[in-house]
Ligand code: KG4
């Protein structure tokens with residue numbers, strides 16, 4: 020069965036066609052980075068307007084690249100939340116109109132669920148697995164027990180990991196979004212150059228915290244007045260984020276005796292996180308799985324994947340479905 024996946028929860032307009040819940044037939048992402056970069060973050064109103072311009076051409080492009088027309092689709096999946104409400108409404112309204120006109124079953128998908136399952140676009144792994152979802156808006160730890168069966172373990176108490184990357188990049192004048200830039204810049208820096216603090220959570224907690232680190236970087240930049248090369252600051256900051264993502268995640272896997280950890284969300288594209296966590300997990304007899312970077316960041320293929328499994332369970336949405344900016348899992 021061919022499923023079209025549509026994603027417009029934040030600043031990327033994305034559409035993909037997926038065959039039988041696993042094979043990517045086409046996958047198109049139109050980034051709005053250039054639109055938001057001058058502001059150092061996503062401007063919601065600009066994002067919605069950009070989605071309005073992009074949505075139909077991107078859906079057309081995904082169908083064309085797949086060599087199919089709407090009539091070949093067995094279903095459509097679209098992100099219904101969480102995210103920016105104006106952005107979500109563009110994708111959802113477009114999909115409702117197409118589903119109605121062509122009489123195609125459709126489902127609204129939880130964006131977080133799609134990230135948690137994205138690994139299946141790359142490989143089959145057994146349930147249950149532990150998933151760390153780290154993106155611009157979220158840092159969450161879940162046990163994935165099956166399709167549609169998720170147990171929340173803990174999240175961030177303050178900033179999301181990606182938000183910390185974006186804010187530090189802004190402080191350093193590196194542009195938006197900051198994660199990829201800091202990742203690149205850090206490759207030429209010494210991660211031990213600056214001893215930034217690591218937040219320590221209470222024993223047994225599966226929580227994260229990044230605001231203290233962000234403040235520490237701010238003070239350091241102010242006091243050092245550009246005296247330390249940016250690559251050293253970036254690498255040291257990144258090492259602290261990576262350590263603070265690894266510790267609670269590994270602790271949870273050991274406590275729950277889970278042998279597979281999955282990385283998801285934009286921050287999962289981080290090269291240092293992938294390398295250091297693979298090593299730390301292996302030392303405990305745990306395997307780390309991370310989708311290719313392009314499937315970690317927002318994309319339509321993961322929405323189609325989550326939607327495919329909902330459709331398989333007989334789920335359908337009607338035209339009353341609304342976008343939900345604060346949707347939880
Ligand atoms: O999942 P995503 O594409 O969108 C959200 O749902 O938020 O994640 C975007 C976040 C941004 O904060 C971005 O800076 C971060 O992921 N990011 C990275 C990397 N690539 C993207 N963070 C660290 N290293 C990267 N290579």
Ligand code: ZN
Pocket residue numbers: 130134154284285316317
């Ligand atoms: Zn996302």
